[in-house]
Amino acid sequence: MNTTFDNQTKERVRLAVNIVEIIAGYSEVRRQGRNFVARCPFHDDRKPSMQINPERQSWKCWVCDVGGDVFSFVMQREGLNFPEALQYLADKAGIVIDTAASQRQGASAGDKRELYRALEWAVGEFRACLNHSPGAQLAREYVQGRGLEASYVERFGLGYAPESWSWLADRAVAAKVSLDALEKVGLLARGTNDSRYDRFRDRLIFPIYDPQSRPIALGGRVLPGAPSDSAKYINCSETRLYQKNQTLYGLNFAKDSIAKGRVALVVEGYTDVMMAHQHGIDNAVACCGTALTENHIRLLKRYCDSVVLMLDGDQAGQKRTGEILELFLSEAMDLRILSLPEQLDPCDYLLRYGGESMRELIPQAVDALEFKIRTACQGFDPLLDTHRATTALDSVLSSLAKIPESSQSDSRTALRIEQIMARLSRQFGVSKPQLGLRLDDLRKQAKRWVGRSEAVESAAVQEQQTQSIEHSFSALSPSELELIEILVLHTELVPMAIERIAPEHMTSPTSLAIFQLYLELELDGHALDFQSVLTATEDPSLKNILVTIQEQAIVKASKSTMDAHARLESLCERWAIQDGSDPVRSQRDALEDRSLDDQTQIDLLESLIRQAQLKHKIEQP
Numbered sequence: 001m002n003t004t005f006d007n008q009t010k011e012r013v014r015l016a017v018n019i020v021e022i023i024a025g026y027s028e029v030r031r032q033g034r035n036f037v038a039r040c041p042f043h044d045d046r047k048p049s050m051q052i053n054p055e056r057q058s059w060k061c062w063v064c065d066v067g068g069d070v071f072s073f074v075m076q077r078e079g080l081n082f083p084e085a086l087q088y089l090a091d092k093a094g095i096v097i098d099t100a101a102s103q104r105q106g107a108s109a110g111d112k113r114e115l116y117r118a119l120e121w122a123v124g125e126f127r128a129c130l131n132h133s134p135g136a137q138l139a140r141e142y143v144q145g146r147g148l149e150a151s152y153v154e155r156f157g158l159g160y161a162p163e164s165w166s167w168l169a170d171r172a173v174a175a176k177v178s179l180d181a182l183e184k185v186g187l188l189a190r191g192t193n194d195s196r197y198d199r200f201r202d203r204l205i206f207p208i209y210d211p212q213s214r215p216i217a218l219g220g221r222v223l224p225g226a227p228s229d230s231a232k233y234i235n236c237s238e239t240r241l242y243q244k245n246q247t248l249y250g251l252n253f254a255k256d257s258i259a260k261g262r263v264a265l266v267v268e269g270y271t272d273v274m275m276a277h278q279h280g281i282d283n284a285v286a287c288c289g290t291a292l293t294e295n296h297i298r299l300l301k302r303y304c305d306s307v308v309l310m311l312d313g314d315q316a317g318q319k320r321t322g323e324i325l326e327l328f329l330s331e332a333m334d335l336r337i338l339s340l341p342e343q344l345d346p347c348d349y350l351l352r353y354g355g356e357s358m359r360e361l362i363p364q365a366v367d368a369l370e371f372k373i374r375t376a377c378q379g380f381d382p383l384l385d386t387h388r389a390t391t392a393l394d395s396v397l398s399s400l401a402k403i404p405e406s407s408q409s410d411s412r413t414a415l416r417i418e419q420i421m422a423r424l425s426r427q428f429g430v431s432k433p434q435l436g437l438r439l440d441d442l443r444k445q446a447k448r449w450v451g452r453s454e455a456v457e458s459a460a461v462q463e464q465q466t467q468s469i470e471h472s473f474s475a476l477s478p479s480e481l482e483l484i485e486i487l488v489l490h491t492e493l494v495p496m497a498i499e500r501i502a503p504e505h506m507t508s509p510t511s512l513a514i515f516q517l518y519l520e521l522e523l524d525g526h527a528l529d530f531q532s533v534l535t536a537t538e539d540p541s542l543k544n545i546l547v548t549i550q551e552q553a554i555v556k557a558s559k560s561t562m563d564a565h566a567r568l569e570s571l572c573e574r575w576a577i578q579d580g581s582d583p584v585r586s587q588r589d590a591l592e593d594r595s596l597d598d599q600t601q602i603d604l605l606e607s608l609i610r611q612a613q614l615k616h617k618i619e620q621p
Contacts, residue, residue: 007526009097010071010535013086016093019057019070023050026077040064041077044260057531058547068543069534078211079255079302082538088212115241118181119215125171126159126205126218136160139204142223146271147351152278155253156206161220163202186217186236200234202226206249206270208235208242208288213252217242219270219288235289245293248285248300249273257283258303265308265362266292266300272346279355281362284346292324297333306334308365310346325368329402336365369420372396373427382428393428394442396420397435401442471510471541473548480511483571485553487518488546490564491528494518500572513542 020036023029027038029052037048040061050061060067066076074085090097091113130136130143130153139160143153161167169188172179179196182188188196203220210216217236236242248266250273251258258264265284267273276284287296292309300307309324328335338361340349350358366374376392383389400417421439425432476484483501487494498519506512517536521528526536534546560567 007521007524007532007536010086011532013090013093013095013097014057014070014531014535016095017070017089018054019059019073020052020054022070022089022092023052023059023073041256042066042259056534056550058534058550060544060547060551065548066544067547068540069531069547071535071538072540072543075540079259079299080211112240114178114181115185115239116214116216118177119185119187119217119241121172121175121177122168122182122185122187122218123157123159123205123207123215125168126161126200126207127154127157128159129162130158130160130205133160133162135162138223138225142204146275146347148271148274149278152274155277156250156274157209157215159205159207161198161200161203161205165197165201168198168200169196185239185241199236203234208247208249209252210241210247211251211255216247217288219249221270233289243295244288244290245295246299247288248296249288250277250285251299253277254283254285255303258285258300262304263306263308264300264304265310267310267346269345269347275347275350276355276358279350279358281355281358292327294327297327301333306336308336308338308362309368310338310340310362310365325372325399328368329399335368337368337371338362338365369396369399369416372399373420373423377427389428393424393430393435394438396424397439398442400439401445471513471539471545472508473510473545475508475510477507477511479571479574480506480508481549482567484511484514484546484549485556486564486568486571487514488530488533488550489553489557490568491530493564493568494522494528496565497568497572498522501575505575510542510545513537513539514546 020029023036023038026041027050029036029038030048032051034055036052036054038050038052039045039048040050040063042061042064045061045063049063050059052059058067058069059073070089071082071085074080074088075082078085078088080088087097130139143158148158168182169179171177172182179188183190183196187199189199191197200218200220203222206219206221207215208217208219217239219233219235221233222230235244238244249270254264254273254277261283263283265276265281267276267284267286269286273284273286276282297307307328325335340346340361342349344352346358373396376395380388382392400420403413403417421432421435424430424435483497487497501515503512503515503519506515517533518528521533521536526532530546530550534543537543537546557564562570
């Protein structure tokens with residue numbers, strides 16, 4: 001059982017929240033008998049297909065075949081890992097969780113909440129300034145001139161920072177908002193005499209939100225007429241709340257659309273995102289003052305399988321696509337490139353041609369490897385210019401070498417590589433066997449590099465591998481499935497199962513993981529009811545399987561001709577016969593061994609008595 005938090009902490013948070021209320025925050029919930037139903041947010045649900053059980057605090061959508069508890073719902077709905085989901089729900093319940101990391105940093109969850117509050121207050125002040133201040137007239141004219149509608153300006157929370165060195169600081173003092181908190185989130189800075197001053201001055205303010213729509217940073221854009229040496233955009237420095245390489249602008253508004261369509265549209269600027277949403281393209285996001293990184297791609301993988309990269313049509317935008325391609329290949333994620341005509345950026349294209357025109361363009365996005373071949377061969381004939389051809393060919397093959405071995409074994413990926421190799425052979429006049437040899441060499445080089453990286457980050461890689469295990473309901477054998485069905489409905493039989501069945505009897509990782517959950521909870525003296533078991537695992541796929549098994553077990557139990565105790569006894573005997581290791585028989589035989597000392601005989605006798613009590617449902621004195 002690979003857990004980050006102890007079971008008491010997880011149980012405390014689970015008991016403090018109501019799964020019906022949490023799901024009702026995302027979808028309309030209505031009562032149906034003893035349970036509730038809602039439209040599933042994980043697919044285009046026309047009628048309520050998500051079932052919510054308030055007694056067991058579980059949910060299940062049989063169309064999506066996903067389910068679990070309140071933690072797995074938040075994980076999948078918000079794109080969070082388990083620690084993030086636990087903290088998210090703890091914040092809602094007003095529970096402070098002390099983690100080792102926060103203790104090392106000398107910071108508490110309360111400190112973090114103060115930072116959120118300070119930022120939320122500042123966003124409100126900047127927004128009010130843009131809407132009402134006479135000094136913000138130029139900013140309002142700029143926003144209108146960019147074609148941004150008032151409703152989207154309000155939705156994205158745009159504001160204005162006046163041309164003053166202390167406007168925000170002065171208002172914070174008057175409102176009794178912590179200047180230390182405003183400094184920690186990057187809105188105030190310190191001068192040479194240690195006095196604080198506003199970092200954002202005479203700029204249009206773009207709040208940057210996390211996926212839960214909490215403001216975590218600000219971006220500021222200069223207005224027309226600013227000094228020529230002014231940076232066009234500035235962002236908050238990185239803080240406890242904000243890391244550029246893990247943040248995507250607009251994701252809080254786009255995540256639902258991305259999750260439903262399984263495709264994200266990545267553009268370059270804040271106004272590009274806003275204009276896309278204004279034109280109904282609501283799966284658009286952007287990076288915050290940095291290029292796409294591995295962390296951005298991993299963040300997107302929580303929501304989708306494919307990314308369409310729509311960078312500016314200029315040469316700089318085209319060049320960046322080649323750098324980004326290898327990141328996507330390394331992360332085994334599909335990437336497509338969309339080049340906009342006339343070197344237009346997405347905002348200008350939408351203003352000129354409209355959203356329908358862009359929606360027609362998006363399906364025409366080119367596979368990233370195909371795009372790389374086109375750009376690598378641009379401006380010369382590969383059959384005539386051998387020097388440039390060799391450089392271009394190595395560049396394309398180096399990208400192919402970045403595809404992980406796990407993806408290479410996939411039939412679709414293997415076919416794609418085969419097609420590309422055939423095309424490269426024709427285009428460059430090099431035989432496929434020679435291309436294959438060069439690709440093998442480059443893969444070996446890439447593997448050596450990965451080996452060095454793994455040596456440096458072995459702990460992180462091991463954690464990722466553990467989290468990436470996807471448990472499967474279909475992997476369970478009939479006997480394993482029956483055992484787990486008994487355990488989830490009859491907690492009083494768990495001790496008997498643990499006494500009589502060895503973990504080695506489990507033939508699949510899924511059954512072993514579930515059996516070990518019960519084993520470790522029993523050894524820790526923890527409750528064995530279904531909700532406690534569901535809370536104990538942090539793996540959403542395992543939560544889903546447990547809910548599926550329990551629902552199935554309830555139906556089967558009403559039709560079974562044998563009671564649960566007899567079914568478990570039959571399973572125990574079946575496994576004992578299979579491996580010839582009936583523990584009861586072995587212990588009886590051992591008792592007949594006259595050479596055993598008294599204490600060993602007493603231990604064996606106590607074990608036999610305990611098993612007999614379990615078998616005949618006799619309470620242990």
